[in-house]
Amino acid sequence: MPPARMTPALLAIVADRFKAFAEPARLQVLYALRSGELSVSELVEATGLGQANLSKHLQVLHAAGVVSRRKDGLFSYYALADGDVLKLCDLVCGRLDRETKQRQKALAR
Amino acid sequence: MPPARMTPALLAIVADRFKAFAEPARLQVLYALRSGELSVSELVEATGLGQANLSKHLQVLHAAGVVSRRKDGLFSYYALADGDVLKLCDLVCGRLDRETKQRQKALAR
């Protein structure tokens, strides 16, 4: 059950949350983190993104509470904050799968 | 289980999908449609958005497959395309609730 009343402030917060996912680069990062925490340089290699750019995206994801940061000496290790993160992605991907299948069916007739 | 391989094209599609939710105005529309389908003018009144602006947001939501359109004479009726839509919002809202509660707990100590 969602909040009965949606204040503008709440709407903005929810929107920001979604905005964190609304970027191919950031989704790429999230999928790279599926298998476990990675350092920034490992993420650079895994995603092909530039280091500065990636770092900024990580700040966004962290500010949105999507990923967690753990510092160890020179390295920063990032990880998915929560199982719900992938649940969200999979919900969207699942819908996509169903839709493309439906479209293929429609084309096949 | 999500697709094993995330191609750039797929990432872009998923990102666009999330982008549809990543705007306070559009979230407002979705919440207004919780109770059932509405015409554009009804949505104008329900949300306080300008007609032109609202119309554009509706195009975005429709293109993303989030809402359905039904034309009846002069009127266009929009409705949530699918129960998953609200599931998505509630997933995010639920996380928010838990986090704010945790934060309050932390402040209360």
Next chain:
DNA sequence: CCGATACATTCCGATACACGCATCCACTGC
């Protein structure tokens, strides 16, 4: 202390997007 490494931050140009205004299009009723 000095250089090197791993990230973060700032500055910049280019693009994208939201919103309002005006206009255009589709349909209805006279």
Next chain:
DNA sequence: GCAGTGGATGCGTGTATCGGAATGTATCGG
């Protein structure tokens, strides 16, 4: 056909944001 209503679309403007280059900051080894 004509006027009126409900929606959609095009244009202009301000703002946000992505991405890269350069710079700054913190930590480790020597």
